[in-house]
Amino acid sequence: MTMADLCRLSSDRLYRFFPCLSDPARRSSLLLKVALVLLHIVCAGVLFLFDKGFVENARTEPWYTALYLLLFAVTLVQYFITSCSSPGYVIDVMRAVNEQNSLLRNRTKQRQPAASKSGSFVISLDGSQSQSGGSFVASDTTYWAKMVMDLYPPGTTLGACTCSYCNIEQPPRAKHCHDCDRCVLQFDHHCVWLGTCVGQQNHCKFWWYICEEAALCLWTAILYIAYLKAHIEVSWWKDIIMIPLLVFMSISLIFLILLLLFHSYLILTNQTTYELVRRRRIPYMSYSHHGDG
Structure with a gap:
């Protein structure tokens, strides 16, 4: 066994115990x-x-x-x-918002199976929720896009706020970080240290x-x-x-x-x-x- 093979074998073992080093x-x-x-x-x-x-x-x-x-x-x-x-990654917040919205819709359907009154529903970027009136009727696949577009000034197109790497709608002040390979809410900078x-x-x-x-x-x-x-x-x-x-x-x-x-x-x-x-x-x-x- 050559020295190169020994080095390769030792590095493979090291990466096995410490995956982050790979x-x-x-x-x-x-x-x-x-x-x-x-x-x-x-x-x-x-x-x-x-x-x-x-x-x-x-x-x-x-x-x-x-x-x-x-x-x-x-x-x-x-x-x-x-x-x-x-x-604050956009994909994590988007999943949390959709999951919480689905849970709330299911609870609302159980409480009001026959009919529901009109009302309003608000979800902030940090995932907090509030409801007034009745239930919120919207699908999980489209709710995030609607919520994001409501945050932009009038006249802003959907293409202007869609990440071409993650293929998700970015809220205002979000940006895709190429080092993290994710979209970050209120992106400031990527700190190397x-x-x-x-x-x-x-x-x-x-x-x-x-x-x-x-x-x-x-x-x-x-x-x-x-x-x-x-x-x-x-x-x-x-x-x-x-x-x-x-x-x-x-x-x-x-x-x-x-x-x-x-x-x-x-x-x-x-x-x-x-x-x-x-x-x-x-x-x-x-x-x-x-x-x-």
Whole structure:
């Protein structure tokens, strides 16, 4: 058996126990997540290894170190919560809406077998339902399309809101993500570091993660600067390790603060990154823009 056969056999066994590694996209996302966690551990671990004063302060002022470690843990937990959360896929919401609509129709038929009064029925994009009056008479195959078209401005054609990849009707602000190969509600962007899209259901989680990451990065950078000021001429080999890390954290902090401000603006103005960048190419937004003009 050659070396190539051994490598192929070992990789097949690895993929059998870890199916996610067989997909290049998921494998790349997993490697990025591991790299991000290791980077956090290295930046924080250097403080505990090099800064003896920081370790001594943990004994005299345990609350300070405890708060730092708490922020460190919360940031990583928030990262995994955000990366594992669903951005809100259109196909999932469409199935939930149709299933709930079918259940409600069956219950209504059982309660009112003879006749039904006229009424109204409303289903929001998050799947919540409300009913007034009597029953709702519509088939599951056409209800989603009718509900989506009611959300578009008058004059918008059905072809303008039909995904050519999923072959389903897209609600306004939804977009097909080629990385996830799904349509995402209120699509913002596909985050490579998270390995998932940022959309309607996890945009708030993403904002909190950026906020916590920026706070952790700022706090760690302050501890690095305090150590370098006190020991800049004591251990030169430690400085060679800490200074590049400090430069990296400074650049990351600038990026995180700008990203935090940008997404805060988007949330306050009820916009998404995709809408802000591609405003003139989005059919319903360009229609609204010309209508206002």
